[in-house]
Amino acid sequence: MIAHRGPAMSAFMHELREKGRTAHRTESDILIWAGSGSAGWEAGIVNLLSPGDTVVATVCGAFGERFAWLGGKFGLNVHRVEVEWGRAVTPEMFGEALDVAGDVKAVFITHNETSTGVTNPLKELAALARAKNALVLVDAVSSAGAMELCVDEWDLDWAFSGVQKAWMCPPGLMMAAVSERAIHASKTAGFKRFYFDLAPMLQAAREGSTATTPAVSLLYALDAALDAIHEEGLENVWARHIRLGRAFRAGMVELGVEVLAEPGYESSSVTAFRTPGGLSSTDLQERITNATGIVIATGQGPLAKTVNRVGHMGWTEQLELDATLEAIGAAMR
Amino acid sequence: MIAHRGPAMSAFMHELREKGRTAHRTESDILIWAGSGSAGWEAGIVNLLSPGDTVVATVCGAFGERFAWLGGKFGLNVHRVEVEWGRAVTPEMFGEALDVAGDVKAVFITHNETSTGVTNPLKELAALARAKNALVLVDAVSSAGAMELCVDEWDLDWAFSGVQKAWMCPPGLMMAAVSERAIHASKTAGFKRFYFDLAPMLQAAREGSTATTPAVSLLYALDAALDAIHEEGLENVWARHIRLGRAFRAGMVELGVEVLAEPGYESSSVTAFRTPGGLSSTDLQERITNATGIVIATGQGPLAKTVNRVGHMGWTEQLELDATLEAIGAAMR
Numbered sequence: 001m002i003a004h005r006g007p008a009m010s011a012f013m014h015e016l017r018e019k020g021r022t023a024h025r026t027e028s029d030i031l032i033w034a035g036s037g038s039a040g041w042e043a044g045i046v047n048l049l050s051p052g053d054t055v056v057a058t059v060c061g062a063f064g065e066r067f068a069w070l071g072g073k074f075g076l077n078v079h080r081v082e083v084e085w086g087r088a089v090t091p092e093m094f095g096e097a098l099d100v101a102g103d104v105k106a107v108f109i110t111h112n113e114t115s116t117g118v119t120n121p122l123k124e125l126a127a128l129a130r131a132k133n134a135l136v137l138v139d140a141v142s143s144a145g146a147m148e149l150c151v152d153e154w155d156l157d158w159a160f161s162g163v164q165k166a167w168m169c170p171p172g173l174m175m176a177a178v179s180e181r182a183i184h185a186s187k188t189a190g191f192k193r194f195y196f197d198l199a200p201m202l203q204a205a206r207e208g209s210t211a212t213t214p215a216v217s218l219l220y221a222l223d224a225a226l227d228a229i230h231e232e233g234l235e236n237v238w239a240r241h242i243r244l245g246r247a248f249r250a251g252m253v254e255l256g257v258e259v260l261a262e263p264g265y266e267s268s269s270v271t272a273f274r275t276p277g278g279l280s281s282t283d284l285q286e287r288i289t290n291a292t293g294i295v296i297a298t299g300q301g302p303l304a305k306t307v308n309r310v311g312h313m314g315w316t317e318q319l320e321l322d323a324t325l326e327a328i329g330a331a332m333r
Numbered sequence: 334m335i336a337h338r339g340p341a342m343s344a345f346m347h348e349l350r351e352k353g354r355t356a357h358r359t360e361s362d363i364l365i366w367a368g369s370g371s372a373g374w375e376a377g378i379v380n381l382l383s384p385g386d387t388v389v390a391t392v393c394g395a396f397g398e399r400f401a402w403l404g405g406k407f408g409l410n411v412h413r414v415e416v417e418w419g420r421a422v423t424p425e426m427f428g429e430a431l432d433v434a435g436d437v438k439a440v441f442i443t444h445n446e447t448s449t450g451v452t453n454p455l456k457e458l459a460a461l462a463r464a465k466n467a468l469v470l471v472d473a474v475s476s477a478g479a480m481e482l483c484v485d486e487w488d489l490d491w492a493f494s495g496v497q498k499a500w501m502c503p504p505g506l507m508m509a510a511v512s513e514r515a516i517h518a519s520k521t522a523g524f525k526r527f528y529f530d531l532a533p534m535l536q537a538a539r540e541g542s543t544a545t546t547p548a549v550s551l552l553y554a555l556d557a558a559l560d561a562i563h564e565e566g567l568e569n570v571w572a573r574h575i576r577l578g579r580a581f582r583a584g585m586v587e588l589g590v591e592v593l594a595e596p597g598y599e600s601s602s603v604t605a606f607r608t609p610g611g612l613s614s615t616d617l618q619e620r621i622t623n624a625t626g627i628v629i630a631t632g633q634g635p636l637a638k639t640v641n642r643v644g645h646m647g648w649t650e651q652l653e654l655d656a657t658l659e660a661i662g663a664a665m666r
Contacts, residue, residue, distance in 0.1 A: 172548025212369035215505025
C-alpha cells in the first residue's frame, strides 16, 4: 500500500473521486468514508438538517422505515408516505404528502427498497421535492452502480451507497454524492458532528486527502470496480441489470412463484418473492444452501418468514441466476 | 468472503472478539466499527457522556489537543491538563487538575501521543481518575498492540484504537474495549447517536453479528494479525517494542539528534526528534525518501516544520530501523 498522507495517495484520490463523479453522473462532489452504508442516513441528516426540520420520507420497506425512524430519533418532524411492503411510493402520493407537510426542508427517498425489491420513481419524486425547494436525500444503497442514477440531471443533494452492493467491493466504505446546495446547507445545519462532518472532509478531499485515516485497501478495490464499470460502460451496466432482473422474474413466473414487487416498479438489482411450496423462508434458504451452496436471503421485518430475496447486482451473471432458479424449483418439489 | 449475516460469520466474530479481549487484557466487551481511529473519540463521547458534563483531558500534543477540542465541540465542560509538546502529563499535574475540576464525570487520556512520541503514565493517571469515580476514556491509537495496556487491571472504560497502527492491519476499523461501567453509562448518555451507538452494536456483537454491515475483509486481516500477536506472545510483543524504541533512540543519540520526548516518558511505538542538520522537516523527509524509499513523517501543528517522526510499531524490525538511522545520518551530511 501507499503512505496515506503522501503525494501518491493524493493523485490516487483525485482520480478515484473523478471516477466516482462519472459513475454518479455528477460534476459536484463525491466523498468517501470508512463506514457502512447505514452511516449514509446519519451523515445526510446531521450535515444537511437541524432538529425540528420537517421532512417527508418514503416508507415502503425496512430501509425506508429505518431512514424515517432515524429522522425522528434525531428530532426531525418526519411525515411518512407509507405504502404496503411490496408497493412503490407514486408521484401522486408523494406530491400530496408534500402539500400536507407544508414547509418541507428535505425529503428522504429510498431509491431501491432492498427489503422488497421495489424501485421508487426517484426522478419523478425528486422533481416534486425540488419544485418545493426541498433538499433531496437519497438512499441509493442497492441502486447506485446498478441502475440509472443521474445526480445532477435529477438535482439530488445527498445520494449515498455502500460499496459492497452494486459497486462490487468488499464492505467498509460509504460513498456519497454531495451537491453544492448540500454543502451550503451544511453551513447552517444544527447537529453536533465530527466523524461524518462534511466541511473538513470536503476540504481534505479537494486537496486529495481525507479528514481522517482512509481505508486504503478498500479504496483500491473501489478504484478497480469503477474501472470495470466504466469499461463496460455505465449505460451498458444499467441495461445488463434490467436484463438480469427481467429474466429472473420471468423464471419465477415460470416456477409459479409470486414476485412481491408491484408491477411496473420491480427492482433490477434485487427480487423479493413469496416463499413458495408451503415452506418458511429459512426452510427454503437452508434447502437451497445445503443442496447447492447458493445463499439466498430471507425477508425482513413483517416479511421475515414469508418472503425470500435474491440479489442480482454487481458481479452477477445469467448463469448464476439460472442456477438459482433451478435451485428454487428443486427446493419447491 | 463469507456471507456477513450467516452462521460462519457469527462463529468468526465470536472468535475475533475473544482474541481482541485477550489482546486488551479484558474480560468485558470488544466492539469493532468500520471507521477510522478518529471515530473512537466521538464514539466514546457520545456513548458515555452528556452535554455539560465535566471532563479532564490530557493535552501534550496534536492528538490530545484534538480529543479535548472535540469534547468542547460536543458541549462538554473540558478542563485541560496541558504541557509543552514533548513532555508528559504526570500524576501530580493530573491529580491537581482533578481536584480543581470538581465533580468530574470522565477523563480523556492520550496513552501515547503520536505527534510527540511521548507515553503518558496511563496506569497511574487512570488510578487517580478512578479514585474520584470518573469514567476513563483512553486514546490508545498508537499504543494498543504495541505497549502494555491492561484494560481490566487498570480499570479503563473506553480504550480505542485504529487497526492500522500497532495492530498491523490495513486502515478502516476502529476497535474499542468497553467496560460494563461504560455500558451502564451509555444508558443515560444524552447525545443523539446511531452509527456509533453502543447498544445495538453490543446486542449484535453478543449474537456474533454487527449492527450494520461489517468490513469483512478488514476483519480477516485483524484476525490474522491478532493470531500473529498471540503467537509471539503479548508480553513478548511489548518487550520487542521497548527494545526497538530504546535501540532507535540510542542510534539518534549517536547521530547527535535530539529526541523530543521528555526522558522517562519516551514512546516505544514512535519517536519524534528535532529535525537535524539545519534542514526543514520536509527537506529531511524528501532527502530520505529520494535516497532510500523510506518514508518518515513530519511533525504536526506547531512542530510541523521542526520535527520529524519515525514509527516503530507493529511489523517493524531492527534491520529497518538501522536502515532508517543510516538514512537520517546520510541526509544530515
